[in-house]
Amino acid sequence: MALLRPRIDFDKGELVVSYHGKRxxxxxxxxxxxxxxxxxxxxxxxxxxxxxxCGEEVSAQLYTSESINSFFSSVLGVPCVLARFPPGGLGLKGRLSKAQIQRYQQPSRVRTVPGAFPDVPSPPDSDSEQKKPAKILLSNESPILMIHSSSVDELNREITSRGGSPVEERSFRANIVLEHATGAKAYTAFAEDDWGSVYIGRQNFKLLGACRRCQMVCIDQETGEKREEPFVTLAKTRRFDGKVYFGVHMRHDTFAQDDCTTKETQYPTIQVGDSVSVNP
Incomplete structure (x- = not known):
């Protein structure tokens, strides 16, 4: 499926899916x-x-077009029916993000109030924030996945030091890739583990927790072939509590209804080259 490349044609109002394998x-x-x-x-x-x-029951609308379904069936080699997840889930409860702050991401800020017990870390977020998961449709874990180019660079240094070949950023299938601009402050590798939120352009995104990784990152996005890296190196350098993490989940913080008076609030948009500011 890595050889299926989707894009959205806004002018025609279409989702265009092209196949880049042997036909x-x-x-x-x-x-x-x-x-x-x-x-x-x-x-x-x-x-x-x-x-x-991902273990949750959903009710989806099915496409009946023979041309649409036969396209996916022929390129994937198994019978397929394309489906879409409508707003509201057609009677079933909506799906919610499973992303959460991992234990290794939680800061150990010791309380300084007189009489307080020492060595008791404060929680990373308030109870209200922890109980407010983001809504998702057919996404695996969360609405948005972000990676940091400095972290990819550091991972590739580890891979090449072990005699392997570097991997591309797209191997991690992120929605958003952040990198520092020339002359701007350069954040260290994996600094995103400790971020609380980021502003991209005029839009605010709340970080929900680290992304747990599996062997899917080893699929070459150009050929569809499976390799050993980067999972082998990730398992040695980014394993916490028996699980492997790379990248972070995010959600877009929408504006209050009475604040939707400008184009930016009515049609929130980000684009390549937008400035980024980080909040702890």
């Missing part, structure tokens, strides 16, 4: 899917397909 004769290179709930390709009956995503 059979007369096999299409790409397929275009309407972003709207087009009844000509979407099953609009009351019947819905129940499935499971």
């Amino acid at each position: 059979h004769d007369n096999q299409p290179h790409q397929i275009s899917i309407p972003l709207s709930a087009d009844p000509s390709v979407l099953d609009s009956t009351l019947d819905r397909q129940r499935s499971r995503v």
Whole structure:
């Protein structure tokens, strides 16, 4: 599936998915899917397909278009039916992010109030913040995944020192990649473990916790082949409590309804080159 490359054509209102692997004769290179709930390709009956995503039951709308479903079935080699997760989950409860601050990320700030017990770390967030998980649709863990280029560089130094080949940032399948601009303050590798939130352009993002990694990071995003790295090195350098972490989950902090009076608040947007500020 790494050889399937999606992009959104806003002008045409379409999701365009292209396949970059070997194709059979007369096999299409790409397929275009309407972003709207087009009844000509979407099953609009009351019947819905129940499935499971990361152990949770979901009810999804199915696409009935033969051209759409045959495209995915032919390139993946197994029978496929494309589905979408509508707002509200069609009667089932909405899915919530499972991302959370890991123990190794929690600061050990000792209380200084007279009479307080020493060596008792304060919690990383208030109770209200911890009890307010972000809503997600078909994402695995959280709405947004961010990685830090300095951390990728440090990981690649470890990999090459062991005789391996460096990996690309896209191996981690992040939504957002942060890197320092020329002349700006350069954050050290894995500094993102301790960040509380980041401003990108005019948008604020709350960090939800580290991203747990598996062998999927070893899939070459260009060829679809599986390699040993970077998981082997991650397992030696980024293992905490028996689990491997790299990158952080985030959610976008939306504006209050009465604050949505400008274009930036009504249509929140970030773009390549936006300035970034970090809050602890």
